[in-house]
Amino acid sequence: MNVTIAFEPPRQPQVLRLLALSDAYAASLYPAESNHLVDLEALEKPTVRFIVARRDGDIVGCCALIDAGDGTAEIKRMFVDPTARGLKVGKLLLEALIGAGLDARLGAIRLETGIHQPEAIGLYRSYGFTEIPPFGSYRTDPLSLFMEKRLS
Numbered sequence: 001m002n003v004t005i006a007f008e009p010p011r012q013p014q015v016l017r018l019l020a021l022s023d024a025y026a027a028s029l030y031p032a033e034s035n036h037l038v039d040l041e042a043l044e045k046p047t048v049r050f051i052v053a054r055r056d057g058d059i060v061g062c063c064a065l066i067d068a069g070d071g072t073a074e075i076k077r078m079f080v081d082p083t084a085r086g087l088k089v090g091k092l093l094l095e096a097l098i099g100a101g102l103d104a105r106l107g108a109i110r111l112e113t114g115i116h117q118p119e120a121i122g123l124y125r126s127y128g129f130t131e132i133p134p135f136g137s138y139r140t141d142p143l144s145l146f147m148e149k150r151l152s
Contacts (some may be wrong), residue, residue, distance in 0.1 A: 001083075002030075002055065002056060003053055003054065003055050003060070003087055003088075003089055003092060004053070004054050005051060005052070005053050005054075005092050005093065005095075005096045006051070006052060006054070007049060007050065007051055007100075008050060008051070008052045009044070009050065010040060010043040010044060010062070010064070011040060011044065011134055012052075012059065014058065014059035015052065015059055015062055015105065015133075016040070017059075018061070018062050018079055018081060019040065019062075019077065019079070021079065021081065021082075021152070022037070022079035023035075023037060025079070026114070029114055029116045029117070029141075030114050030116070030143050031143075033141075034114065034141055034143040034144060035118060036112055036138070036144070037076075037077070038066070038076050038077060039043070039062070039107045042066075042076075043064050043076075043077065047069070048064050048065070048066050048067070048068040049064065049065045049067075049097075050063075050064045051064070051078060051093060051096050051097065051099045051100070053062050053080070053084075053089045053092055053093055055084055055087065055089075059081075060081040060084035060087075060089055061078075061080040061081060061084060061089040061090070061092075061093050062074070062078070062081065062084070062093075063075060063077060063078035063079070063093045063094075063096075063097055063101050064076045064077045064078075064081060064143060065097050065101060065109070067104070067106075068110075068136065071089060071106060071107040071108070072106060072107060072108045072109065072135075072148075073101055073104070073106050073110070073112055074109070074110050074111060074112075074136070075097055075109060075110070075111040076088060078090070078093060078094075078097075078109075078111075078120070080093070090119075090120075090123050091123065094123060094124070094127055095127075096147065097109065098127065098151070101151050102151055104122070105152075106151050106152075107150065107151060107152050108148050108149060108150050108151055108152075109129075109148065109149050109151065110132070110135055110136075110146070110147065110148045111124065111129070111146070111147050111148075112134075112138055112144050112145070112146050113144070113145050113147065114143055114145070115142075115143055115144070115145055117141060121145060121147075124147050124149075125147075127149060128149050128150075129147040129149045130147060130148060130149075131145060131146065131147055132146050132147060132148045133146060134146050135148075
C-alpha cells in the first residue's frame, strides 16, 4: 500500500472525518478543559501548513504546523486513521512537519500532547522532541505534556 504525503487544504470531507475521529478520541481520554483542539477555520489561516497522508488516494492522516510568529511553530491536529495504524503514517507526517519547519527556517517546533498517548509521546521522543514547560497561552495541566524540537 502506497502512502503519500502532501500539503493540501484542510476543508475536505475526508479531513473533516479525521478531525471528527480525532475529537472523539481526545474526548474519550481527557476532560474538555484538557483538550486543546483547533477548529477548521484556524487550520485555514495563511500561517498554517496543513499536511495530509493518503493511502491509495484516501486520506488516512493529517497534521498542521502553525507558525507562532516568533521563530517557532506548533504541531496541531496530528491524527492517523485507526485503520492505517502500523503503516508508519505518523512517522511520515512528522518527518514532513520537521522538513517544513526547516524550510521555514524555524528555530523550534513545539507541541502539546496528552499523557495518556504513549505511542505519540514515544514517536515525538524518537525524533528528538524533549519536554518543556507550557508555552504560548497554555497553562500547567497534569494531563498535558509539552515538547519541543530545536531546529537550529
